[in-house]
Amino acid sequence: MNAYRIVSLVLLLLLGAVTVVALLDVGYIGIFQLLVDSSAGWQVFVDLAAALILVLLFLAQDARRRRITFWPWIVATLLLGSIAPLLYVLVYGYQPPDTEH
Numbered sequence: 001m002n003a004y005r006i007v008s009l010v011l012l013l014l015l016g017a018v019t020v021v022a023l024l025d026v027g028y029i030g031i032f033q034l035l036v037d038s039s040a041g042w043q044v045f046v047d048l049a050a051a052l053i054l055v056l057l058f059l060a061q062d063a064r065r066r067r068i069t070f071w072p073w074i075v076a077t078l079l080l081g082s083i084a085p086l087l088y089v090l091v092y093g094y095q096p097p098d099t100e101h
Contacts, residue, residue, distance in 0.1 A: 008089040015082060052077055055085045062094055 022031055035041035056077060063070035076084035 002093060004089050004094040008086045012083065012086040012090065015086070019083070048081065052082065052085070055082075059085055059088055059094070062092070066092065068092065 026034065035045045056074060059073065060070050062068075063073070073084055073088050076087070
């Protein structure tokens with residue numbers, strides 16, 4: 001198991017625990033409601049969206065190299081947030097592209 005998978009597993013367990021608590025407390029829609037109620041929530045939402053877009057760009061490149069259908073991972077990311085890219089790395093691993101100089 002490489003470092004990417006180990007870190008992804010640890011983060012997935014932590015995020016999963018926090019997500020379960022949040023879902024039990026406010027529900028799926030409630031999580032988004034808290035984000036749109038203030039400018040601070042909007043900032044967190046835009047920051048998370050920017051980070052996830054960058055992650056998806058890297059993972060899309062990885063999926064193309066492996067010839068993996070990637071659109072389900074995009075849909076999963078829209079529905080589950082960071083959980084989906086973490087699962088992708090756990091399932092497939094991640095290998096940075098070979099650098100050509």
